[in-house]
Every structure is written in structure tokens, then in C-alpha cells.
Amino acid sequence: MNRQEMDVLLCIAQGCNENQRALARMTGHSLGVVNRCLHTLAEAGYLNEADGRLTSKARELLENSRPSGAIILAAGYGMRMAPIGTEVPKGLLEVRGERLIERLIRQLQAADVTDISAVVGFKKEAFEYLMDEFGVKLVVNPEYGTRNNLYSLLRAKEKLGGSYLLPCDLWCAENPFRRYELYSWYMVSDAQSEESDVRITRARELAPAKPGQAGARMVGIAYFTPRDGVALRKSMETLEATGLHKNDFWEAALFAGGQPAVAARVVRDGAVSEINTYEELKELDGASVHLRSEALQAAASALGAAVEEIRDIEVLKKGMTNRSFLFSCRGKRYIMRVPGEGTERLIDRAQEAQVYRAIAGRGLCDDPVYLDPDTGFKITAFLEGARSCDSASADDLRRCMKKLREFHEMKLQVGHTFDIFAQIDFYEGLWAGVPSVYRDYETTKANVLKLRPYIEAHAGRKVLTHIDAVPDNFLFYPDGAGEALQLTDWEYAGMQDPHVDIAMFCIYAMYDKEQVDALISMYFEGDCPREKRLKIYCYIAACGLLWSNWCEFKRNLGVEFGEYSLRQYRYAKEYFRLFKAQCPEGLPDVQTRGENGE
Structure with missing residues (x-):
């Protein structure tokens, strides 16, 4: 039985046996194809020739082809939904009186699909009620902040074969799920999209879209037979093992490693609405409570x-x-x-x-x-036309350092201090007993603390310091014939040695030592005394540990910063070593020896 014949058989199983025109409309095949399929199905013993009804052979086939369950992907932030996405997970948005995920669950259950798993992450507790009200199983993705839904699906990979797969942010006007499925498919719209990665071949199968060409708009609902589900699982595991696909959607596995061709199930544009933004929610339901x-x-x-x-x-x-x-x-x-x-x-x-x-x-x-x-x-x-500082542009850096120096020279005062070492302990305390991910953390912290006496002996007068004076927070914007410059985002600012700002700029830009020294010289206009340069090295080590601890706290909340967090920890270790090599007299006499002899 080919896919065209399966489509016709499935339509008849759903009660469409009025006439061939109705079958053509529902399957999307021509009248000629439908007519040919009816004859073939009858000859094969799936339809009664007299009345076109299903035979016992067809019913047995269909009963053995019931979907076994469904996996709903609901772990992500829904960042494009701001500001709503910061308040409620996308799956719990209410549209026309129904929460998105609840409507999808009811549609699945109407098709006798009751073994439903939802992969959750962001505000996972908000989904807990689904277990009692709908019998849904929750699967937690603890890395929802750093991984895309390829990883989410891997968390539920045991459920793949014979199951529906769908995102939680869809509004389906009509129930897309069926009691029977005879082959694997992926749902696309008949509309074109520049963002789509897939196209429909003449054989009505999915293939990668050609570069520069629009593809079929991807809906995201799919079904995989038990055999194809095993193949998809292996494909996803292969991608995951490379470590190169953390930001990929699960669809990347459709065309990887000899994955079998998947049929395109085409629906009319508008039959399924994906809600990614506030504006899309507003268009679909202007009265939604979440607006x-x-x-x-x-x-x-x-x-x-x-x-x-x-x-x-x-x-x-x-x-x-x-x-x-x-x-x-x-x-x-x-x-x-x-x-x-x-x-x-x-x-x-x-x-x-x-x-x-x-x-x-x-x-x-x-x-x-x-x-x-x-x-x-x-x-x-x-600020129309604004841009951030280019940390590789010497001209940008000169202007930023001049702006920073002018700010410091204002010697502004506020009533609070940003205490680097107190903040190191504060962020560590927020880990709530969870040990550091770095096995030599205690040694690294002990070494950084040894820099404190030198810092205190050479610290300048405390003035209002930005603390977060990083490249992204220096904004250039059009002003007449040139560009003006602002320093934005002051939420960490407090009283401190102003040279901390130089260290913060360097570690955020992830500068190497040559770049660090060049920036220090630029701030001091070429005349930086040795003790101040060494003090800034100490600040780089201390601030590196500070932000590494901050990253560990955010990681425990499911938010990951990739290379940035690793580099901050490296600054703590490397700039301690650098200071030790250049100014051993500036360290306490008693040394704590780690595995690197530190």
C-alpha cells in the first residue's frame, strides 16, 4: 500500500465515505488518484467492492496502527513572547478561553491518545496540575536555558516510536490528531516561509530547503511509526554526541545520518496558528487575559x-x-x-x-x-541607530575609555558600596549548598583572597563606579554629523575603586593579556604606574571569580552562559598566577599549594 492509498483508507476510517470529491478534498489528491486508490484498496481486500466500507482486514490493520502516545515540548522560555514570556510559559497562554497546552491535550484525548508526556523546564511547577487534571507525565529538562528542543526531545526519547510529537505553542482550529496512523509524517503549511528549513518534493516528502529559497512553513507537529521513531532517536543521539548541536531544533535530525524520508502532511495556511510573539497572540485573540x-x-x-x-x-x-x-x-x-x-x-x-x-x-x-x-x-x-562598542576597534575603545575616565573624575557619591569580596561570598551563598562545578574551586578562591591585601593597600579613593562597564553598555548613537556616546545599565553601580571598571571591561570582552595591557594603557593615556597595573590584574582575578560565582547561581536556575562562565573562572586562576609571577612580594608568606602548585 502506498501513501496515497493509506491517505484514502485513513479518510474512510474517519467517516469520510460520501463520495470521491470529498475524499479528494480531504486527502489533497486528485479525483483520478482517489479513484485509482479505491480500486486498488478493494482489490487488496481493504474495502468492500459493493459499498466501499472497511473490511475486517482493514480494521485489523488500523487497530494495530493506533498512536501509542504523545510528547509535548514545553520547556523553553518563549523569549519572543516578551513581556508575557517572562510571566507565564507559552503553553499556558490562554486563547479564546482555553490554555494552549490544555486544548492540545483535549484534542489528543479526543483521538484516544492518553499516554501524554510533557517536557518542561522554565517555570516547570506551573505545569504540575496537568498530572492530576489530565494524567500527563512531566519530564524535566534541567538545561532548558542553554539547550534547544533537540535536547528536550532526547529527555523523552523512550516515548518516540508510535507517538505524536508537538510543541506547546500551537492553536489548532481543527483536531489534527487521528485514531489511526499508517506512516510517519511531519506537518507543514501550504504557505511559504523564508525561515523554513524544509521543502516539499514531488513525492510529497520533506527535503532540506535550498539556500536562498523559501520553504514550506513548518508547523512542528509530527508522527513517527515505531520503526521510524527508533531511527529518529538514533539520529538525535548521534547529533548530541558530537557536542555541536546544543542550539538545534529536533528537526535537524530529520535529514541526518541516512534518516528515512518523512512524508509531508500539508494543511491549509491558518489551520494551525503558532504563537511566538505578543503580536501573534493579539491577532489570534485580542481579548486574551495574557495581553x-x-x-x-x-x-x-x-x-x-x-x-x-x-x-x-x-x-x-x-x-x-x-x-x-x-x-x-x-x-x-x-x-x-x-x-x-x-x-x-x-x-x-x-x-x-x-x-x-x-x-x-x-x-x-x-x-x-x-x-x-x-x-x-x-x-x-x-536611541535610533544606536550600536554597542566594538571591543576590537581601537577608535571605539579610545572613546569609551575617555568617557569612562571623565565619569570617574566626576567623583560622584552614593550611599552604598559594591564590595567585590563580599559579593563573591554572597553569590556563593546563593548556591544553597550545591558544590561548585569546578573541582579546584576552594584552591582558586583561597588564592584570589590572597590578593586582597595588595588591592586594599593600593586602592584609590572610592567614587561611584559603574561595575558593569562592559562593551555592550557603551552605546554610540547618531548625533548631528557624528556619533554621541552613552554609558547605560547602571544596576550594579556603587562606590568602589574606579579602576575596577577597567577590569570588568576586559573580562567581559574576554581579552587576552596583550589586549588587557593595551586597554589599561589607553585608559591612563600611556602612563600607568606598575602598581596600578598590578592592582588591575588583581581586580581581573577577583572579578573573574565574582562573575564565575554569579554564573554558577544562574546555572542553578537553568540559565547558562557557555564560554563566558568558563572564561571568568580562568581569569581568576590565570591572573593570580600572573600577579604571583610579577609581584611575589605582594602575596602572603604562607602559600596554599593546589594541584598546579599554586
Whole structure:
């Protein structure tokens, strides 16, 4: 039996046996193909020739082809849904009175699919009720912050064969699931998409889209027979073993390693709506309760507008501490900051507000349009054409260091201090008893603490210091015929030796020693005394450990920063060694020897 004949048989099994035109409409095949399939199925003993009804042979085949279960992928952040995605997982968004994941579960159950697993991660506890109300099994992806859904699916790989596979952010107008499935397929729309990686071949199978050409819009629902499910699982395991596919969707495995061809199940455009953004939710259901986001209500109130006037929402790149989105209101564009996971434990928003009062009107940055010390929400005017500092551009660096030096020379004062060593202990304390991922952490920390006496002996007068003066926070923007420069994101700022800012810039830019020395010389305009250079080396080691501890806390919340976190830990070790080699007299007499003789 070929796929065309299977399509016709499945349609008849679903009750469509009115006439050949109805079968053609439901299968998408021509009348001629449908007519030929009916004759073949009858000759093969699957249909009664007299009335076209299913025979016992057909019923036996179908009963042995029931889907055994379903896997719903619901682990991710839904970052493009900002600001809603920071408040509720996408699968729990309400559309036309139903939560997305609940509607999908009900549609599966209507097709007699009851063995349903949901892979969860972000705000996983919010899905717990599904276990009691729908009998859903929860599978946790602890690395939802750093892995794409290829890894999520691997967490449920034992369920693959004979199961439906689907994302949680779909609204299906009609039930796409069936009591019987005779072959593997992947659902695509009849619309074209520039973002699609697949195309439909003449044989109605999926193939990789050609470079530069639009493909068929990918819906994301799929079904795999038991045999094909085993093949897909092996393909995914092969990709995972390489370590090169952490950011891939599971669909990458469809065409890897000789995976069998998968049929394209084509649905009309609009039959299935994928909800990735606030605007898409608004278009599908303008009355959804989730359009009344706390962040949007705060923005509207701050601007003296109605929530409906907040438009053109566009998610910006996720920051290391916060998430931000761009929006329009009454002809102007703004950026709103929404604090990320665990931020309320890291940032004192009242202190941040004090910093903004201290720098107001000094040409360092535009005053916030709105800043709420309780929620951490912040709104600033959008700088059209702005760009961040290019950490490889000598001209950019000279301007940034000049701006930084001018800020330090203002000698501004606030009522709080950013204590590096206290913060190292504070972030470590947030691990809640979970040991460091680095096996020589205790030795590394002990060595960094040995730098403290030298730092304290050579530290300059404490002034307001940015602390997060990294390349991304220096913004160049058009101003007349040239570019003006601002220093943004002051949430970590406090009283400290201003030379800490130089160290912070270096470790965020992940500079090597030659680049570090060049930046130090640039800040001091070529005249940096030896003791100050050595002090900055100490700051690089201490700040490297500080941000490594910060990364470990965020990792425990499911947020991973890849190479950045590893490099911060390396700065702690390498710049201790560098200081030790250049200034051994600056260390205590008693040395703690680690496995590297440190």
C-alpha cells in the first residue's frame, strides 16, 4: 500500500465515505488518484467492492496502527513572547478561553491518545496540575536555558516510536490528531516561509530547503511509526554526541545520518496558528487575559496611555541579567527592561534608583522615563541607530575609555558600596549548598583572597563606579554629523575603586593579556604606574571569580552562559598566577599549594 492509498483508507476510517470529491478534498489528491486508490484498496481486500466500507482486514490493520502516545515540548522560555514570556510559559497562554497546552491535550484525548508526556523546564511547577487534571507525565529538562528542543526531545526519547510529537505553542482550529496512523509524517503549511528549513518534493516528502529559497512553513507537529521513531532517536543521539548541536531544533535530525524520508502532511495556511510573539497572540485573540501583562500595564501607566496603545512589540537580545523589549506608544519608541530569573536576589533596585539620581543631567546617559524600585521595570527612550562598542576597534575603545575616565573624575557619591569580596561570598551563598562545578574551586578562591591585601593597600579613593562597564553598555548613537556616546545599565553601580571598571571591561570582552595591557594603557593615556597595573590584574582575578560565582547561581536556575562562565573562572586562576609571577612580594608568606602548585 502506498501513501496515497493509506491517505484514502485513513479518510474512510474517519467517516469520510460520501463520495470521491470529498475524499479528494480531504486527502489533497486528485479525483483520478482517489479513484485509482479505491480500486486498488478493494482489490487488496481493504474495502468492500459493493459499498466501499472497511473490511475486517482493514480494521485489523488500523487497530494495530493506533498512536501509542504523545510528547509535548514545553520547556523553553518563549523569549519572543516578551513581556508575557517572562510571566507565564507559552503553553499556558490562554486563547479564546482555553490554555494552549490544555486544548492540545483535549484534542489528543479526543483521538484516544492518553499516554501524554510533557517536557518542561522554565517555570516547570506551573505545569504540575496537568498530572492530576489530565494524567500527563512531566519530564524535566534541567538545561532548558542553554539547550534547544533537540535536547528536550532526547529527555523523552523512550516515548518516540508510535507517538505524536508537538510543541506547546500551537492553536489548532481543527483536531489534527487521528485514531489511526499508517506512516510517519511531519506537518507543514501550504504557505511559504523564508525561515523554513524544509521543502516539499514531488513525492510529497520533506527535503532540506535550498539556500536562498523559501520553504514550506513548518508547523512542528509530527508522527513517527515505531520503526521510524527508533531511527529518529538514533539520529538525535548521534547529533548530541558530537557536542555541536546544543542550539538545534529536533528537526535537524530529520535529514541526518541516512534518516528515512518523512512524508509531508500539508494543511491549509491558518489551520494551525503558532504563537511566538505578543503580536501573534493579539491577532489570534485580542481579548486574551495574557495581553494584560503586568509589564505592559506598568508601561502604559508610566506613559499615561492605554494598554492598547502599546504596539509593535519587538523582543531585543536577552541580556545576562534582564530581558528587554522594544515597543511603540503614541509615535515614540521605547525600551522596557524586565528583570530575569533570580534578579530580585542580586540587585537592590532602591540603590539603582539612587544611582540614577546621582548621574542625572551629567551627560552620562538619558534619564529613565520610568523606574520602579519594587518590580525592577525600567523604561528608556529608544536611541535610533544606536550600536554597542566594538571591543576590537581601537577608535571605539579610545572613546569609551575617555568617557569612562571623565565619569570617574566626576567623583560622584552614593550611599552604598559594591564590595567585590563580599559579593563573591554572597553569590556563593546563593548556591544553597550545591558544590561548585569546578573541582579546584576552594584552591582558586583561597588564592584570589590572597590578593586582597595588595588591592586594599593600593586602592584609590572610592567614587561611584559603574561595575558593569562592559562593551555592550557603551552605546554610540547618531548625533548631528557624528556619533554621541552613552554609558547605560547602571544596576550594579556603587562606590568602589574606579579602576575596577577597567577590569570588568576586559573580562567581559574576554581579552587576552596583550589586549588587557593595551586597554589599561589607553585608559591612563600611556602612563600607568606598575602598581596600578598590578592592582588591575588583581581586580581581573577577583572579578573573574565574582562573575564565575554569579554564573554558577544562574546555572542553578537553568540559565547558562557557555564560554563566558568558563572564561571568568580562568581569569581568576590565570591572573593570580600572573600577579604571583610579577609581584611575589605582594602575596602572603604562607602559600596554599593546589594541584598546579599554586
